[in-house]
Amino acid sequence: xxxxxxxxxxxxxxxxxxxxxxxxxxxxxxxxxxxxxxxxxxxxxxxxxxxxxxxxxxxxxxxxxxxxxxxxxxxxxxxxxxxxxxxxxxxxxxxxxxxxxxxxxxxxxxxxxxxxxxxxxxxxxxxxxxxxxxxxxxxxxxxxxxxxxxxxxxxxxxxxxxxxxxxxxxxxxxxxxxxxxxxxxxxxxxxxxxxxxxxxxxxxxxxxxxxxxxxxxxxxxxxxxxxxxxxxx
Amino acid sequence: xxxxxxxxxxxxxxxxxxxxxxxxxxxxxxxxxxxxxxxxxxxxxxxxxxxxxxxxxxxxxxxxxxxxxxxxxxxxxxxxxxxxxxxxxxxxxxxxxxxxxxxxxxxxxxxxxxxxxxxxxxxxxxxxxxxxxxxxxxxxxxxxxxxxxxxxxxxxxxxxxxxxxxxxxxxxxxxxxxxxxxxxxxxxxxxxxxxxxxxxxxxxxxxxxxxxxxxxxxxxxxxxxxxxxxxxxxxxxxxxxxxxxxxxxxxxxxxxxxxxxxxxxxxxxxxxxxxxxxxxxxxxxxxxxxxxxxxxxxxxxxxxxxxxxxxxxxxxxxxxxxxxxxxxxxxxxxxxxxxxxxxxxxxxxxxxxxxxxxxxxxxxxxxxxxxxxxxxxxxxxxxxxxxxxxxxxxxxxxxxxxxxxxxxxxxxxxxxxxxxxxxxxxxxxxxxxxxxxxxxxxxxxxxxxxxxxxxxxxxxxxxxxxxxxxxxxxxxxxxxxxxxxxxxxxxxxxxxxxxxxxxxxxxxxxxxxxxxxxxxxxxxxxxxxxxxxxxxxxxxxxxxxxxxxxxxxxxxxxxxxxxxxxxxxxxxxxxxxxxxxxxxxxxxxxxxxxxxxxxxxxxxxxxxxxxxxxxxxxxxxxxxxxxxxxxxxxxxxxxxxxxxxxx
Numbered sequence: 001x002x003x004x005x006x007x008x009x010x011x012x013x014x015x016x017x018x019x020x021x022x023x024x025x026x027x028x029x030x031x032x033x034x035x036x037x038x039x040x041x042x043x044x045x046x047x048x049x050x051x052x053x054x055x056x057x058x059x060x061x062x063x064x065x066x067x068x069x070x071x072x073x074x075x076x077x078x079x080x081x082x083x084x085x086x087x088x089x090x091x092x093x094x095x096x097x098x099x100x101x102x103x104x105x106x107x108x109x110x111x112x113x114x115x116x117x118x119x120x121x122x123x124x125x126x127x128x129x130x131x132x133x134x135x136x137x138x139x140x141x142x143x144x145x146x147x148x149x150x151x152x153x154x155x156x157x158x159x160x161x162x163x164x165x166x167x168x169x170x171x172x173x174x175x176x177x178x179x180x181x182x183x184x185x186x187x188x189x190x191x192x193x194x195x196x197x198x199x200x201x202x203x204x205x206x207x208x209x210x211x212x213x214x215x216x217x218x219x220x221x222x223x224x225x226x227x228x229x230x231x232x233x
Numbered sequence: 234x235x236x237x238x239x240x241x242x243x244x245x246x247x248x249x250x251x252x253x254x255x256x257x258x259x260x261x262x263x264x265x266x267x268x269x270x271x272x273x274x275x276x277x278x279x280x281x282x283x284x285x286x287x288x289x290x291x292x293x294x295x296x297x298x299x300x301x302x303x304x305x306x307x308x309x310x311x312x313x314x315x316x317x318x319x320x321x322x323x324x325x326x327x328x329x330x331x332x333x334x335x336x337x338x339x340x341x342x343x344x345x346x347x348x349x350x351x352x353x354x355x356x357x358x359x360x361x362x363x364x365x366x367x368x369x370x371x372x373x374x375x376x377x378x379x380x381x382x383x384x385x386x387x388x389x390x391x392x393x394x395x396x397x398x399x400x401x402x403x404x405x406x407x408x409x410x411x412x413x414x415x416x417x418x419x420x421x422x423x424x425x426x427x428x429x430x431x432x433x434x435x436x437x438x439x440x441x442x443x444x445x446x447x448x449x450x451x452x453x454x455x456x457x458x459x460x461x462x463x464x465x466x467x468x469x470x471x472x473x474x475x476x477x478x479x480x481x482x483x484x485x486x487x488x489x490x491x492x493x494x495x496x497x498x499x500x501x502x503x504x505x506x507x508x509x510x511x512x513x514x515x516x517x518x519x520x521x522x523x524x525x526x527x528x529x530x531x532x533x534x535x536x537x538x539x540x541x542x543x544x545x546x547x548x549x550x551x552x553x554x555x556x557x558x559x560x561x562x563x564x565x566x567x568x569x570x571x572x573x574x575x576x577x578x579x580x581x582x583x584x585x586x587x588x589x590x591x592x593x594x595x596x597x598x599x600x601x602x603x604x605x606x607x608x609x610x611x612x613x614x615x616x617x618x619x620x621x622x623x624x625x626x627x628x629x630x631x632x633x634x635x636x637x638x639x640x641x642x643x644x645x646x647x648x649x650x651x652x653x654x655x656x657x658x659x660x661x662x663x664x665x666x667x668x669x670x671x672x673x674x675x676x677x678x679x680x681x682x683x684x685x686x687x688x689x690x691x692x693x694x695x696x697x698x699x700x701x702x703x704x705x706x707x708x709x710x711x712x713x714x715x716x717x718x719x720x721x722x723x724x725x726x727x728x729x730x731x732x733x734x735x736x737x738x739x740x741x742x743x744x745x746x747x748x749x750x751x752x753x754x755x756x757x758x759x760x761x762x763x764x765x766x767x768x769x770x771x772x773x774x775x776x777x778x779x780x781x782x783x784x785x786x787x788x789x790x791x792x793x794x795x796x797x798x799x800x801x802x803x804x805x806x807x808x809x810x811x812x813x814x815x816x817x818x819x820x821x822x823x824x825x826x827x828x829x830x831x832x833x834x835x836x837x838x839x840x841x842x843x844x845x846x847x848x849x850x851x852x853x854x855x856x857x858x859x860x861x862x863x864x865x866x867x868x869x870x871x872x873x874x875x876x877x878x879x880x
Contacts, residue, residue, distance in 0.1 A: 047826035049284060052325065052556055056289035056318075059561075067563050086563035087554055095556050098334035150293070172293050176283075177276035233281050233826070 048106055049233050051093040061123055061173070063130075063147050074122040078209075082122040089115050108231070116226055124148070124221035128214055148173055148221060153213055158198075163191045167220065174224040190220050271300060278865050282310060285824055285859065288318030310859055314852045315591060321558065323590040323851060324583060326823045327599070330693040333582040333675045335575030342366055343522040343621035345545065345570075346467070346530070346537045347391045350453075351380060354404045358453050361411055362463040362539065365391040368477060368500070368526040369466050373493025375479065375526075376500045379410040379464035381493030388496050392544055396496070412468045413460040416534040417651050418445055418548075423533030433457060440609075442559075442654045444550035446567050448541040467537070469529025471516055476524045478502045478510040505628060517620045518634045535651065536617045540570045548573055574618065577610045578675035584657060585670060589851070596816060596849040600669040600694065600803035603662040607645065609653030615640045619674075623743045626768035630749045630756075637746045639672040639737070640664060666744055668803040674742050681740040683787040687730030694806055696815035699723040712776035715790060728790025733802035735787035735795040744798075745772065750785060752792040757783040817841045817854060824858045825867045836863050 049057075055067070062070045067086050074083035091097065092115040094105030105112065127148035134140045143150050150173075151166040164179065164187050171179040179187050194216040201212040210218060224230060279299050283291040291299070298304060313319055346362045353359040363378050373381040378389040386400035420428035421436040430436040433450060434457070452458055481501050485491065491498055506524050514520055516528035517536050530537035540546035548570035552562035559580065568576070584606040589599055598604075607615060620642070623635045641664035649658060663672070670676045671686070680686040691697050702722040711717040714724035735752075736745045750772065757769035758780055765775040765783055773783035788795035794802070806812055817840045822829050829837060840857050847853035858864050 049290075050325070052321070053284050053289055055557060060289055060292065067557065067561050068565075090554050090556065090563065095554075096329060096332070098328065098332035099336040101332055101336075104329060169293070172296055176280040176291055176296060177273060181273045181276065233284050 047232060048094065048108065049231055051095045051104065054093065054231070058119065058123060061127065061148060074119075074126055076126065080125075082125060083119070089119065116231060117222075120222055120225035124218050124225060128210070128218050128221070132214055132217070133210075149217060153217075158194070158213070158216075160188070160191050163187070163194060166217075167191070170220060170224055175227060175229045190223060193223060194220055274865075279306070281864075281867065282306075282313075282859055285322055286310065286313035286316070286319050288321055307860070311856070314855060315593065317591075319855070320587050320590045323820070323855070324586045326819055327586055327693075328583065330819065331582075331670070331676070331679075331689065333670070333679055334579045335572065335675065335678070337575055337678045338569070338571035339574045339678075340571055341519075341618065341621045343517065343519055344537050344618050345391075346463070346534070346539050347543050347545065348539070348541055349378065349389050349543045351385045351387075351389075351407075352399045352401045353407065354401055356401055359402075359407070359462060360453070362461055362467065363389075364464075364467050364522065364530075364537070366522055367464065367466050368522070368524060369464075370477070370479075370526050371493075372479070372481075372499045373495060374410070377495060379466065380406060381495060383494040384410075388494075389543070407462075410465055411462050412465050414463050414468050414534060415460050416539065418449060418539050419458060419461070420533065421650070421652065423535070428533070431457075431459065440653055440655050442551075443609075443652045444565075446541060446547045446550060448546075449539055449548065461534075461539075463530075463534070466526055467529045468534070469516070469527055470532055471527060471529070472531070473513050474516050474521055474525030474528035476506050476509045476512045476514060477526050478506045482507070515620070515634045517617045519621060519623060519625055520628055520633050522621075531617070535613065536621065538570050538573065538618070545570055551576060573610065574614050575675070575678065577608065577614070578673065578678070581605060581607065581611055582670055582673050582675040585673070593850050593852045596851055597803075597807035597812070598669055600671055600690075600807050601800075602669045603664075603667045605640075605660050605663055605667070605673070606657045607649065607660055608655065608657045609649045609651050612645045612649035612653075613651040616642050616645045619742065622741060626771040627743070627745070627749075629768035630772075632746075632749050635743060636749070637666060637744050638664065639666050639742055639744050666798055666800060668799040671799040671803055672737070672742070677737060677742045678740065683731035683734040683737075683739065684727055686734040686737075687727055687732075690730055690733075690802060690806055691726070694815055695809065695811045696818055697811070699727065713789065724790075729794055730790075730802070732788050732791040732794035733797060733799055733805075735785050736798050745785070747796060752785050752788045752795050753782050754785070755782040759783070813845050813849065814841050816849075817844055820851070820854055821858055824855070824864060827867070833863065836861060 059065055059067060059070050062073065065073065071083060071086055076082065091102070092111045094112060096102055096104040127146075130141070131146040131149035132140065132153060140146075143152070148170065151169050154162050167187055167190055168179045171177070171182065175182070197219040198212040198216040201208065201210070201215040208215060276296075276299075279296070280291060283289070283295065287295075299306075299309075342365055346364060348360050348362050350358040350360050361379070366376055367379070369375045369377075369379060371381075373383070378385075380389075380402060382388045382397060384402055384406050386397050388396040415423060415428040415431075417423040419432050421430040421432075421439070422428045432439060432445065450458055479499070479502055481499060484501060485498050489498075503524070514525060514528075516525065516531065521528035539548055541548065546569065547567045549568060550565050551568055551573075552559070552564055553566045553568075554563040555561060556563070585602070585604075586599065588594065588604075588606065589596060589602075594602070619638065619640065620635055624632050627633075644660050644663055646658045646660065649656060666672060671690075676689075677686070680689045688699065691699070700722075702719070704719045704722075706719040709717050709719075714720040715728050717724075736747075736750070737743070738745065754769070754773055757765055757773040757778065759775070759778050760766060764770070765773055765778050769783060772786060774786045774789065775783070777784035777789045784792070785795060797805070814837070817837055818829055821833070821837060821840060825833075840854055840861075843857050844850075844854045
């Protein structure tokens with residue numbers, strides 16, 4: 001009760017106070033604390049690779065196939081459900097729909113990211129099957145005809161140097177520059193990913209289509225095909 | 234081969250590429266080749282340029298070529314200008330703005346064939362094609378299906394469910410009402426007296442992209458269709474027919490027995506038919522369907538489109554999605570016949586824009602060019618089908634058929650048949666009213682009203698938007714939106730732009746010539762009840778009419794612009810300084826991957842100056858952009874940020 005009375009008194013006092021006035025300017029010059037040059041450089045946002053470019057690149061990585069042929073190869077006949085149909089991915093990839101006046105998407109969203117992942121996994125798995133897994137009795141294609149994995153797997157254990165040279169091939173394929181110009185930790189991190197997958201795969205249920213080495217390289221491929229630098233420019 | 238010839242330089246390039254590929258085949262025993270002295274920024278620049286000019290990310294081989302010390306980036310960029318990816322890149326910029334793909338069906342009663350099964354004499358289904366509203370001399374079937382309900386047991390109407398129980402049609406009845414025809418969609422040589430080159434048999438090497446649906450090719454029993462059965466009137470071959478008057482001018486009593494068991498009375502004679510009975514008229518017009526029983530679909534039914542059902546139905550396979558162009562479709566779907574021509578209208582617009590960039594034409598031609606490209610379906614369309622869109626109310630003004638079409642049928646290449654879907658031919662001059670994309674069916678149907686067309690010009694080619702002022706909208710009867718408070722902010726600009734299109738009918742492409750349709754008509758005027766009547770009301774605006782005359786719809790904003798037509802719009806807009814600046818801004822913004830800002834003013838001014846001085850050639854503009862520092866810096870992340878933030 002006492003505090004309520006105090007609040008009422010304060011309110012009454014405020015009513016009687018003169019109206020607050022905002023000064024037209026500072027009463028004294030503002031002290032200078034430092035000078036910075038105005039940054040007039042144009043500021044760029046992250047920009048997505050246009051879906052047309054993504055798709056042409058994707059088809060090129062698939063061996064220069066036409067979309068319907070790439071779709072057929074990506075789906076395969078193994079029942080893996082790696083790929084549905086391009087028609088299912090068109091809007092998720094951010095293509096505009098001129099018929100319905102839907103503009104092209106310039107930013108990613110969850111559905112687009114999931115589509116990139118789905119398409120990326122299909123590409124890496126099928127490319128690995130083509131490049132590194134010859135059917136029984138057949139030879140692997142020559143390096144010049146390999147789609148993504150244009151290198152030989154070592155006969156023994158993979159050390160970091162052996163990994164780095166091969167990783168550079170994939171790095172150039174997907175990101176467009178040598179791994180040596182990438183942040184210094186990148187190769188080591190991908191090597192760690194490779195080793196983790198190989199180790200995990202060794203213990204895993206042996207029903208997988210891939211050997212531990214193949215699974216390791218597939219995971220490196222997944223990492224690069226989903227890398228932000230692949231999708232941005 | 235002469236030294237320095239084009240072929241020679243290609244061979245040299247191939248050798249260079251092969252040499253560049255070789256070191257890439259990385260073997261486990263060899264480490265990666267020593268990297269060149271290129272910086273990360275150099276690689277990024279190469280990558281964004283490849284994305285913009287090659288339409289994809291660079292391959293390992295191209296990166297290896299780039300790393301060579303003798304790689305000349307400027308030469309490489311120049312080599313890409315004009316290539317298919319460059320063309321696609323630029324077309325994409327303007328297609329994103331214009332969105333010239335069909336969201337419309339094209340329906341024109343004189344060209345639409347429906348198909349309905351009747352029970353033949355042996356009790357088997359017989360498919361019969363017919364047109365809705367076809368005039369016939371038999372009152373039992375005039376304006377309806379060519380066999381009466383008493384003959385078939387069923388009332389047959391397009392888009393309607395059947396009424397009644399089917400019964401066998403007699404052999405005589407079937408023969409009297411229908412004939413067998415070898416139509417254009419089945420026979421390559423449909424113009425000959427005895428066509429023999431049938432799709433699937435005898436027709437050697439049909440266009441692989443020409444794919445009729447199976448239901449047009451096979452009979453219900455699975456046998457190939459050799460000839461189609463069609464109502465006798467629809468099979469008419471004549472180019473010109475005659476106005477018919479039945480003598481019926483009074484509607485029958487409500488309870489009167491109608492002939493042939495029909496449910497609605499046969500059509501009455503319109504005053505025009507009564508007054509002009511026997512007058513000759515062209516058969517590929519709306520008037521002919523309404524008034525001439527001796528007009529049909531012409532030789533091989535070329536003036537008509539087949540549907541495989543009583544709802545119109547499907548006709549051909551073609552893609553729904555092809556974002557990488559028609560050569561790389563993502564699907565191949567059965568499509569409704571009403572979408573066939575809109576699909577090709579869109580391809581025509583893209584071809585036209587592609588050619589501006591591939592041939593590095595003066596970019597102003599996008600709004601002024603007389604040329605275009607047509608393939609077989611478009612040749613069929615411009616030769617005859619477009620004419621079926623006219624004429625209705627126009628006939629009152631003496632226009633029974635299009636007098637000055639936007640695309641002169643005489644300009645259509647004579648050697649293109651409707652099935653030549655992959656063969657495209659340049660038409661140098663569509664006719665005097667042609668104005669770039671502005672007079673193409675795709676633009677005119679996408680932007681169906683005069684105001685929509687004017688607004689598209691304003692937005693897409695002057696880079697300006699209509700922004701309404703903040704104002705209380707008071708009730709007003711002022712018809713002139715250029716002065717009405719709250720409306721005038723936008724409409725003072727929009728109405729004069731729209732007026733350029735007042736001679737092209739809304740949602741259509743029928744051109745209204747000045748001689749028959751003056752901006753100010755003294756024939757059309759308000760009657761004593763203050764109304765414009767009949768055909769006048771359809772084409773002239775009652776809001777701008779008085780007892781002395783009326784103004785053509787859409788022309789009040791600028792009668793001068795109305796008479797200048799879309800041709801004047803193209804000329805006037807491309808003369809404005811904003812036109813070049815807008816084109817430069819669009820292209821620069823697209824290549825920089827961001828909206829331009831005041832910081833870019835100097836660059837844009839310099840690019841615009843060079844673009845205009847070059848004669849509006851896009852290669853000059855793009856060359857200037859990709860060589861600019863701003864473009865080189867347009868990586869979305871600087872290398873420092875990149876190193877710091879992206880692992």
